[in-house]
Amino acid sequence: MSKSPEEEHPQKAVGWAARDPSGFLSPFKFSRRANGDNDVTIRILYCGICHSDLHCIRNDWASSVYPMVPGHEIAGVVTEVGCYVTKFKVGDKAGLGCFVGSCRSCDNCAQDLENYCQKNILTYNSVYYDGSVNYGGFSDIIVVDQHFVISFPDNLLLEAAAPLLCAGITVYSPMKYFGFGEPGKHLGVVGLGGLGHMAVKFGKAFGLKITVISTSASKEKEALERLGADSFLISRDPDQMQAAIGTMDGILDTVSANHSLQPLLGLLKTNGKLIMVGAPDKPFEVPVFPLLMGRKLVAGSGTGGLKETQEMVDFAGKHNITADVEVVSMDYVNTAMERLAKGDIKYRFVVDVGNTLTVS
Ligand SMILES: NC(=O)c1ccc[n+]([C@@H]2O[C@H](COP(=O)([O-])OP(=O)(O)OC[C@H]3O[C@@H](n4cnc5c(N)ncnc54)[C@H](O)[C@@H]3O)[C@@H](O)[C@H]2O)c1
Ligand SMILES: [Zn+2]
Ligand SMILES: [Zn+2]
Numbered sequence: 001m002s003k004s005p006e007e008e009h010p011q012k013a014v015g016w017a018a019r020d021p022s023g024f025l026s027p028f029k030f031s032r033r034a035n036g037d038n039d040v041t042i043r044i045l046y047c048g049i050c051h052s053d054l055h056c057i058r059n060d061w062a063s064s065v066y067p068m069v070p071g072h073e074i075a076g077v078v079t080e081v082g083c084y085v086t087k088f089k090v091g092d093k094a095g096l097g098c099f100v101g102s103c104r105s106c107d108n109c110a111q112d113l114e115n116y117c118q119k120n121i122l123t124y125n126s127v128y129y130d131g132s133v134n135y136g137g138f139s140d141i142i143v144v145d146q147h148f149v150i151s152f153p154d155n156l157l158l159e160a161a162a163p164l165l166c167a168g169i170t171v172y173s174p175m176k177y178f179g180f181g182e183p184g185k186h187l188g189v190v191g192l193g194g195l196g197h198m199a200v201k202f203g204k205a206f207g208l209k210i211t212v213i214s215t216s217a218s219k220e221k222e223a224l225e226r227l228g229a230d231s232f233l234i235s236r237d238p239d240q241m242q243a244a245i246g247t248m249d250g251i252l253d254t255v256s257a258n259h260s261l262q263p264l265l266g267l268l269k270t271n272g273k274l275i276m277v278g279a280p281d282k283p284f285e286v287p288v289f290p291l292l293m294g295r296k297l298v299a300g301s302g303t304g305g306l307k308e309t310q311e312m313v314d315f316a317g318k319h320n321i322t323a324d325v326e327v328v329s330m331d332y333v334n335t336a337m338e339r340l341a342k343g344d345i346k347y348r349f350v351v352d353v354g355n356t357l358t359v360s
Contacts, residue, residue: 005030005067008132011041014359015139016330017067023057025333027359028067030135032143033128040088040149041080042096045354047137048073048163048323049333050194051256052279054340056125060281065125071137072098072123075152075162076354085146093152095313097165098123098303100134100144112307114148115173138333140357150310153317160322163194163348164313166303167323171199171252172312173304174275175206180250183207188233188251188267192219195254195277197324197347200227205319211248213264222346226324235263246270246294254278261298265290276300323348329356 002008009031017028035041053070055061074096078088088094101121102114109117121128124136136142152161174180180187186209189199196212200223203210211231212223220232233240241263248267255278264274265287272294276284286298304312316322324347328336336349351357 005133007031009033011141011143013135013139013141014357015069015135016333016357017069017135018057019066021059021064023054023337025057025138025337028069029359030069032141033130033132035080035082035143037082037084038145038147039082039143040078040085040094040146041141041143042074042076042094042149043079043141043354044074044076044137044139046075046159046162046327047071047351047353048166048194048325049336049340049349049351050166051340052166054337055256055279055281057337061279063125065133068125069135069138070124071139071351072096073162073166073350074123074137074142075158075165079141081146087146087151088149093158095150095152095162095165096123096137096142096144096148097150097169097309099306100148101129104147112305114305115303138330138351138353140353148306150306150313152313155320156317156322159327159350159352160325161313161316162350163198163323163325164316165309167194167198167348168202168316169304169309169312170277170301171195171254172202172315173308174252174277174299174301175199175202176308177301178250178273178275178299180208181206185209185249186211186247188213188248188264189229190214190235190251190253190264191255191278192223192347193254193256193343193345194323194348197227199252199254200229201321204228205315205321211244213251213267241267248272250275252277256280258282258284261285262287262290265296268294268296270294271296273297273299323350325350327352330358331356
């Protein structure tokens with residue numbers, strides 16, 4: 001019989017886990033592997049709450065395995081390093097995003113695109129090479145191969161930098177790849193949540209013109225004044241949408257639920273690109289005529305590779321870019337998930353794991 005999560009590895013660990021698709025999280029005792037020669041052990045101080053965590057704990061994508069300890073925007077301090085570890089020493093600030101493994105030999109891995117490796121291993125809801133289940137960042141410690149660990153510049157506050165490791169890289173990577181990493185272009189950002197607000201910040205740092213496209217007029221003032229967007233478009237206002245037709249070089253769509261793409265395609269100029277990063281559970285309808293009439297492209301992008309993630313964090317350090325966070329205690333996490341489901345957060349919850357994680 002296989003060993004229990006608490007006994008399968010030598011290092012004791014505690015976290016909060018969902019046990020079923022209700023997604024309700026509660027204390028959970030498990031274990032982590034011994035720190036190997038290439039491994040870094042991180043004492044987790046903060047972990048962001050991504051909408052993907054919510055999709056996962058509630059089994060929206062029909063791929064969840066329980067018990068599940070979510071969390072993939074992890075920031076903390078290195079407490080142990082293996083003998084081959086060159087990137088980190090004990091006491092360094094370190095972080096971890098969506099992946100803890102990849103094959104390291106396929107074409108994707110050779111191009112620093114571990115995020116597209118067919119054999120990559122997610123930080124949680126996945127199985128490691130040794131056959132044991134991975135548990136994520138709502139926990140006290142984690143053991144990771146140094147290749148998947150990111151360094152933080154000293155000037156960034158850890159709690160506000162943690163969301164860079166998913167929300168940040170998920171918008172930075174497609175912006176660079178699809179030609180929005182330099183000044184001059186006009187990019188629309190749909191959905192002003194965790195990903196969306198990071199897209200506004202990176203977009204302004206790249207020198208883009210940014211228009212936030214939102215269903216909710218209540219976000220306008222903040223988008224313009226606090227986040228620095230150039231304009232704000234209410235997608236439910238037909239006059240505003242009509243006036244914006246054919247004005248955007250690209251749109252980054254971060255929306256977590258199904259919605260119509262047709263009005264968005266209309267906003268694009270000829271050769272415009274609609275880049276999907278939101279991950280609703282149902283397929284979209286893609287109307288073809290708006291694509292033909294203007295040679296438009298609908299594309300997608302998933303997080304980013306490790307090299308680019310480090311580049312993004314270093315760029316964020318130089319430009320002082322972090323997430324706007326609401327730091328909450330571990331025992332608030334179920335309320336935070338409810339609020340995230342309703343869009344009641346500006347703009348990222350981060351759990352203060354280091355000070356508030358308790359398991360009785
Ligand atoms: N591509 C990737 O690699 C990747 C990485 C991280 C997250 N995601 C996905 O991106 C999505 C957004 O994640 P997040 O953490 O920013 O979530 P979030 O909840 O912080 O933001 C989502 C935004 O979408 C808005 N929204 C929700 N339903 C809407 C609707 N029907 N019409 C218009 N706007 C709507 C919300 O108000 C909110 O502003 C999720 O589906 C998540 O799973 C994808
Ligand atoms: Zn995420
Ligand atoms: Zn690979």
